[in-house]
Amino acid sequence: MNTLSYGLLSLLTKNSRSGYELMQHIQPFWSAKHSQIYPLLAQLEQKGHVAFVHVAQSDKPDKKVYSITEQGKDALREWIAMPTDEPVTRDELSLKVYCIGLVDKEQARMMLAVREVYYKKKKERFNLLMDKLQQASEKPLDQLEIGDDAFGMYVLVHKATMKVDTDLIWCEWMKKKLT
Amino acid sequence: MNTLSYGLLSLLTKNSRSGYELMQHIQPFWSAKHSQIYPLLAQLEQKGHVAFVHVAQSDKPDKKVYSITEQGKDALREWIAMPTDEPVTRDELSLKVYCIGLVDKEQARMMLAVREVYYKKKKERFNLLMDKLQQASEKPLDQLEIGDDAFGMYVLVHKATMKVDTDLIWCEWMKKKLT
DNA sequence: CTCCTTTATGTCATTATTGACATATAAACA
DNA sequence: TGTTTATATGTCAATAATGACATAAAGGAG
DSSP, X not given: OOHHHHHHHHHHTTOOEEHXXXXXXXXXXXXXXXXXHHHHHHHHHHHTSEXXXXXXXXXXXXXXXXXXXHHHHHHHHHHHHSOOOOOEEXXXXXXXXXXXXXXXXXXXXXXXXXXXXXXXXXXXXXXXXXXXXXXXXXXXXXXOOTTSTTHHHHHHXXXXXXXXXXXXXXXXXXXXXXX | OOHHHHHHHXXXXXXXXXXXHHHHHHTTTSOOOHHHHHHHHHHHHHTTSEEEEEEOOSSXXXXXXXXXXXXXXXXXXXXXXXXXXXXXXXOHHHHHXXXXXXXXXXXXXXXXXXXXHHHHHHHHHHHHHHHHHHHHOSSOGGGOOTTSTTHHHHHHHHHHHHHHHHHHHHHHHHHHHTO
8 A cells, every 4th residue: 555545545534536536636735647546546445445336427427436434544544653754845946946057047037937827826726725615614714623624634725825935935035036 | 868867967067976975965856766866877878968987985985976068968958948847745744634633632743743853854954054055155145146156056955944944833833733 | 803884886676656548428619 | 510628437558766685895883
């Protein structure tokens, strides 16, 4: 069982979802393509960690909706108790910035501008996510506690928002450096 | 040529280094094991992007010191001009935090405490790095410009410091949430 | 003198991840 | 009516990355 498998189980603790939906919703936490997710779901099903039902849809193609089993929840709890791997970040931009002196200021500015747009779009998405969370919650989000269903998602979106804000501040700082 | 290959070339624009040194110095920007780096260096050498000399050492085993060639620099400039891949972050902790409600507050606090220690050590390393950069520089670091050799490294360490500070603020915020 | 750690280079099997190929339904658009 | 887009599921070859195995020199600890 790899980390992504446990990630899928984690998502399924909140909602039953199809493979396609899981693929979409796990992106902020663990980037993965559908070609990796579908085989893992089949494995998880074989092990009894998840179960699925066919769900017919009139407006869209039919889907297989997966739910976590009690056995799956046990596996999750065991995994959480294990030592946590350190985060891995791979950003091509940092490698390019390292040797930015190879190109001129104008090209450097352009490169950073593209990334800034990416960060701004990302921030927008997190803002929308936070709004959606608030609408679905009876409590104000900052009063959520560990027992509440939305707690994990809330604190992660908060973390992601803090990070993207920091990234945008760095972009502004870089713009001044490249004036 | 994959991204890590270009990353190795990037490092070599500043200093000639051995595979072992490259492996150590690329970690903050792109995590990779020596078993991935040595074969790539051999490929880069075959393509004429780098060249190496054997360097005998009395206090340590001998090493192969690689330098970037003009051809390698051309390849780097071409790569910088290409669209930049989006950053990929994979953090097992975020998956565990998502379903943190499965375990009790005490276990959650412990998990976060381990990560906080990791962030603090990381911050310490970046502080030392920044000190080392300042000592090696004639100018104050905040006056470095794109043409200066240390510029890229400086702005990246600054970015990394900002990020780890944000991570530590989130840890403090989480501690309150888990009181 | 032996064991452990760091430095140093390498290979190879396995695992993780991506990208391409394949198929199909349904809505929207032209 | 044909085309594109989003949804939906899947396989498979190729690439990226890790972990284990292997070797060796040199220093330090005991």
